[in-house]
Amino acid sequence: MSDDVIFWVLAVPAVAAAVMVFRFDSMARATYALLTSLLCAGGEVLLLGLDYLGVVIVLMMTIEMAIMAVFMVMYMMNPAGLMPMTMVHNKKGAAAICAVVFALLAAGILLAPWPSRRGRPSDDPTMDLGLSLMGPQMLTMMTLGLTLFATIVATVVLATRRGRYDRFGDDLTARGADDPVRGGTGR
Numbered sequence: 259m260s261d262d263v264i265f266w267v268l269a270v271p272a273v274a275a276a277v278m279v280f281r282f283d284s285m286a287r288a289t290y291a292l293l294t295s296l297l298c299a300g301g302e303v304l305l306l307g308l309d310y311l312g313v314v315i316v317l318m319m320t321i322e323m324a325i326m327a328v329f330m331v332m333y334m335m336n337p338a339g340l341m342p343m344t345m346v347h348n349k350k351g352a353a354a355i356c357a358v359v360f361a362l363l364a365a366g367i368l369l370a371p372w373p374s375r376r377g378r379p380s381d382d383p384t385m386d387l388g389l390s391l392m393g394p395q396m397l398t399m400m401t402l403g404l405t406l407f408a409t410i411v412a413t414v415v416l417a418t419r420r421g422r423y424d425r426f427g428d429d430l431t432a433r434g435a436d437d438p439v440r441g442g443t444g445r
Contacts, residue, residue: 264305272298285330293323310384 259267275295282288296319304312380386392399 268298268301289323289326307383311387
């Protein structure tokens, strides 16, 4: 497939899913529409040859939307965010602001004096992007990422009230005398 075809195959669903974020009437559906849009955008970044950044976008957005969906199931007053609700507030004002911003951005694209390319593309755009973003702090950021991941895992482990085998030993189907729920989770 040519790059042009791949671009349009990713661009059309990205825009359609982004529009659906505001058309759906439930938080859960809007979350998955946003995930679809962002995955397509990550594919576009991969198409540009920025493999590291594209993979980071895909992984980060997938994990972020999964966490958002879990929190919606846990904390929303309606079941899993599936009950109808409005996703847009002040529709007329928001539409007016969007139209003005779109017109300004389109005018900027058409009227800006775009520079012509000088030199040739880098041999390793991923390395150059990393150095541009992080500079000499790349090792610090990698260590920070691992530390944050370990913190998240430790927090989840410490937040659980009891473990899998804390109920009745290896027999997970046993029921305690005062426990009405099979498996011992009804305390």
